[in-house]
Amino acid sequence: MSFENRVVVVIGASGVVGSGVVRKYLDAGATVVGVSRSASKLEQLTQQMKIQSSEPFISVVGDFKDEASAREAKKAVATALQGKPIDHVVSVQGFVSYAKAPTSTPPEELKAALDDGLFNNLLAAKAFLPELKEREGSSFTLVSGGLAHIPPPNISLWLGTVKNAALNALTLALAAETANDKVRLNTLCIHFAVAPLGGDKNQFGLTAEGDTLRLAPAFLGVARGTQKGQLLCLNSFADAEKLSVR
Numbered sequence: 686m687s688f689e690n691r692v693v694v695v696i697g698a699s700g701v702v703g704s705g706v707v708r709k710y711l712d713a714g715a716t717v718v719g720v721s722r723s724a725s726k727l728e729q730l731t732q733q734m735k736i737q738s739s740e741p742f743i744s745v746v747g748d749f750k751d752e753a754s755a756r757e758a759k760k761a762v763a764t765a766l767q768g769k770p771i772d773h774v775v776s777v778q779g780f781v782s783y784a785k786a787p788t789s790t791p792p793e794e795l796k797a798a799l800d801d802g803l804f805n806n807l808l809a810a811k812a813f814l815p816e817l818k819e820r821e822g823s824s825f826t827l828v829s830g831g832l833a834h835i836p837p838p839n840i841s842l843w844l845g846t847v848k849n850a851a852l853n854a855l856t857l858a859l860a861a862e863t864a865n866d867k868v869r870l871n872t873l874c875i876h877f878a879v880a881p882l883g884g885d886k887n888q889f890g891l892t893a894e895g896d897t898l899r900l901a902p903a904f905l906g907v908a909r910g911t912q913k914g915q916l917l918c919l920n921s922f923a924d925a926e927k928l929s930v931r
């Protein structure tokens with residue numbers, strides 16, 4: 686699957702999921718802009734994913750914590766691309782922490798989870814969708830998790846349920862907004878643990894049957910696919926692999 690001459694922006698590029706997405710898009714020939722709040726995390730990403738200086742990878746430090754920062758981040762991406770249009774955006778920001786029971790959790794923890802995992806993704810959509818709406822063959826992909834659909838198996842994971850359920854609801858609203866536009870907006874709702882490169886556990890210590898590089902081809906499949914406005918629930922790496930085959 687070739688993405689030569691395609692430009693992809695990955696927001697949350699330094700994260701577990703985002704890092705594999707960056708690597709796989711580079712392998713497929715795309716020009717990739719990786720956005721993180723931290724220059725040193727972007728440097729670690731290039732080392733971890735063995736990104737060579739000859740590869741078309743552009744690091745951009747940016748934050749989507751508020752509208753002004755999001756506008757700055759979008760501007761930094763546009764400047765780095767020197768006018769090249771963007772074809773695909775993956776916004777994969779935020780991961781919740783373990784928490785106490787809901788009424789014992791400081792409300793700030795819920796606010797932080799929603800700021801990082803919901804609000805930032807909305808601001809990324811607000812920054813990039815206007816350009817993508819007009820672009821043939823473009824896509825915008827969000828990422829949520831299966832905790833959205835189930836009572837947390839462990840009450841300490843309830844922030845994940847709230848954050849992911851909200852993100853899934855946001856997907857449907859953004860899908861309605863973009864129904865008549867060229868961009869295909871979808872969310873991959875991942876119902877299993879994904880490990881960092883070469884690992885076998887995710888950040889919660891849950892056993893993962895695969896790492897980020899095993900999941901990432903699903904993102905390329907969605908970018909090249911026909912799905913539009915869908916919440917795509919993946920129950921296993923096998924489901925991810927099915928999406929990748931196009």
Ligand SMILES: NC(=O)c1ccc[n+]([C@@H]2O[C@H](COP(=O)([O-])OP(=O)(O)OC[C@H]3O[C@@H](n4cnc5c(N)ncnc54)[C@H](OP(=O)(O)O)[C@@H]3O)[C@@H](O)[C@H]2O)c1
Nearest residue numbers: 697699700701702721722749778779780830875878879887
């Ligand atoms: N890992 C899993 O097992 C798993 C399983 C199912 C679903 N998911 C879902 O996948 C998504 C990502 O998870 P992950 O495991 O990749 O988490 P992660 O490793 O913590 O990565 C999240 C990324 O979000 C970025 N971020 C947070 N706030 C930001 C902001 N204000 N501006 C820009 N970037 C920001 C962070 O980037 P910087 O700190 O570099 O800025 C980080 O790279 C979440 O929705 C999660 O629920 C993950």
